[in-house]
Amino acid sequence: MQSVLFVKQHMEKRWVYNHEATPEAVNQLAESLKISTTLADILCQRGICTFEEAKAFFRPSLHDLHDPFLMKDMQRAVDRLAEALHRSEKILVYGDYDVDGTTSVALMYSFLQQFTQPGQIEYYIPDRYKEGYGVSTQGIDYAKAEGFTLIISLDCGIKSADKVAYASSLGIDFIICDHHLPDEDVPQAVAVLDPKQVDCLYPYKELSGCGVGFKLAQAFCVQQGIPQEEAFKLLDLLVVSIAADIVPITGENRVLAYYGLQLINGPSPTRPGLAALQELAGITAEMDITSIVFGFAPRINAAGRMGDAKRSVKMLLAQTKEEAFQMADIINESNKERRDKDSNITKEALQMIAEDDFLKNANSTVLYKENWHKGVIGIVASRCIDHYYRPTIILTHSNGKASGSARSVHGFNVHNAIESCSDLLDQFGGHMYAAGLTLPIENVPAFRKRFEEVVSSTITEDQKIPQIEIDGRINLNQITRNFFNIVKQMEPFGPGNMKPVFVSECVYDTGAVRVVGDSHLKLRLTQDGFYDIDAIGFGFGDYFKYISKGIPFDVCYTVEENEFRGNVTLQLRIRDIRMMK
The missing domain is CATH 2.40.50.460 (OB fold (Dihydrolipoamide Acetyltransferase, E2P))
Structure with a gap:
């Protein structure tokens, strides 16, 4: 082994x-910044070719953030939120169970807490295994039973037209804050905040889910005459989502990440939960995007993978060091359990490939084992690619079906390849480099064969070699x-x-x-x-x-x-x- x-x-x-950029542009930038042509060339490659562009790049400013009201439906969202607060309506902050979702919920909940009475606002994270991804019927039924009349969904909701319609029939309004690509059927919510909507004119399209939530908080401050510093205090949560969700660190995200890191690395960090996480992760150096990705993200994610993602939100919202460490300790144990399962399943998966001549020489990997833990199979797929560089799908048993995660290699669209096998599947979704799928267990051998045929006929020789x-x-x-x-x-x-x-x-x-x-x-x-x-x-x-x-x-x-x-x-x-x- x-x-x-x-x-x-x-x-x-x-x-x-x-x-390489043109010599003229490189020389001009090198001269204006008094730097080497090597460094000027790198900047030009990244679209930074003038002194002014370089100034904005090297000295990010919160003044460079876009007007939140440029986002489609922002005025409607702020008006509905203000109305709910004025009328003391009960508000449910609803978010996904991953890092982007849990940081989004912590950001919105902590922001709104200062404007609400005790018991007026709650948060809800769906159970990964019982409810699945996104807005759930169970969550809406909970909102109805507890008297909530407004749900703010974060990092999810854009693909939940049926659930939003169901909530509306029960007298519950939705404000959706999402960053995923919308379907043609956009939910009929009070407001849909998502810069990726075709008719949304917001200048920056690559915000995280938490970033969209932040823009709502910023807009609320602008409309209500509240200093925007109240929203800027939340940037430590936002940078965690930016790093963990692998969104581009360009434009507005770069400004938000820059100031978020300043908060985390400040002389007196204001969020005990992140300080506890940093200590448990053994990070003594200054935090950067990489240390968030490898130190914070797996631990925050582990709560949802191995148990209850609400524990992550509790940790992020903790007011005292003692409370923060209590929750962070539990999350850290979940992460150790996740690591053990991830390591053991990866070894099993690699052994299965090594002992099977077809799998060893194939252009793709499709593995199924009924007792593998569903919470780590996406990680296992990525680990397998580290050793056998090719599109990989890891499946396990879930509710009588084979359910799993796909990961891809540079330049190969795994979502399209899965779509070519859709007649063998119950459902699937995702994007170019990562996807999820469910199929009847008896279809796994046929799917493996078909997926291999599709990959073999479409993957290029260059795509088989990591770059x-x-x-x-x-x-x-x-x-x-x-x-x-x-x-x-x-x-x-x-x-x-x-x-x-x-x-x-x-x-x-x-x-x-x-x-x-x-x-x-x-x-x-x-x-x-x-x-x-x-x-x-x-x-x-x-x-x-x-x-x-x-x-x-x-x-x-x-x-x-x-x-x-x-x-x-x-x-x-x-x-x-x-x-x-």
Whole structure:
């Protein structure tokens, strides 16, 4: 089993160089900003080509946020919310069970609490296994039984036309705050806030669900004459949703993420729940998008995957350190349980592939086992792709059916491939890189065969090889403290603004190379016989036998800081190695 995991760790990767900008634009920007042409080229590649664009990029301002009333139905939403508060109506804040949903609920609930009486406002998170994704009939029935007359749905609702109609028949109004693509049948709610609606003129289309909720809070402040700082206090929750939901860190999201991180990293963080989570995750450095994705998101998600997502909301809303740690401890235990299941199921899945000649050589992976935990199969699909890079579907038994999650590889539309097999399915949904599906158990073998045929006939050779996008070639002697400081100012990094990746050619180790920990490579690299710099390659230990002989190689990496015993130095984090022939 170990050999399977190790061999697949360093499958061949394609190095794809981003298109260089025109020399004229690069030189002009480099001169106006007094930076190197290498860094100016990276900025131009990202659409930042003028001094003014660079100023907005490097110095994000809350003044750059768009007017929330540009969003379709915003005025109607604010008017209905104001009416409900004025008439002391009961309001139910309803959200999905993932990170975007739970942070959305925590944001909206904590914002509205200051304008409501005790018992006037509650929150509701559907049970992942009993109610499924989105607005549920059970949730609406609960609202009716408890006397709620307004539901604000967050990160869901845009595809719930039938449920919204049902609520309306019971005398319950809906304000929908969503960011998913709408169907043709848009719900007949009092207000539908979703910038992806075809007729919505809002300038920025890539907000998270929590981001749409934030815009409602911002609009309410504007209309009611409340300082917008009351909404800005919630940006620590919003940046968690932006990071976890993998939305682009561009435009308005970049501004929101920048100030959200400032709140989390401030001298006195105001949200005990996030501080508790940071401590339990063992994060001592300054939080960034990556540490939220790997430190916060799995723990917040684990509550919904392994039990009750309301626990995440309780933690995020905690007022005291004691209450926050109590909830964070429970969530952390859920995450440990999730990790154990995820690890065990991944091992089983990889073993199934390794022992089956058809699966081993196929262009796709479809696996079914009835006792796998439904809450982690999406994660398992992603883990399988790390070892067998191809579209992957993991299925398990759920309510008498085979139900599962699909994940894809760069450039391949897994949703379209599943749609080609729709006659074998009960239901499916999703997008290019991730989807969910349900089918009769007896159809699994036929589905596996058909899905493999569809993938084999449509996937390209390039799509079968993982790629690394490279921003430019540089020499090691260009990596100075000043160079790094400018790269660091390009944060926060994430989709649409990834940490720059560089290639240096014909480098070699100075004789310091060694294997540390669990097959990690520690080196000191040099080029042309002068200027050397530390480098770390996690999981690259199998290259030791070549590098230790002094064989030169090309290296692909990002630049980072390394702190050891109070001494801070620059080092390269290796992404890939190509030995020279």
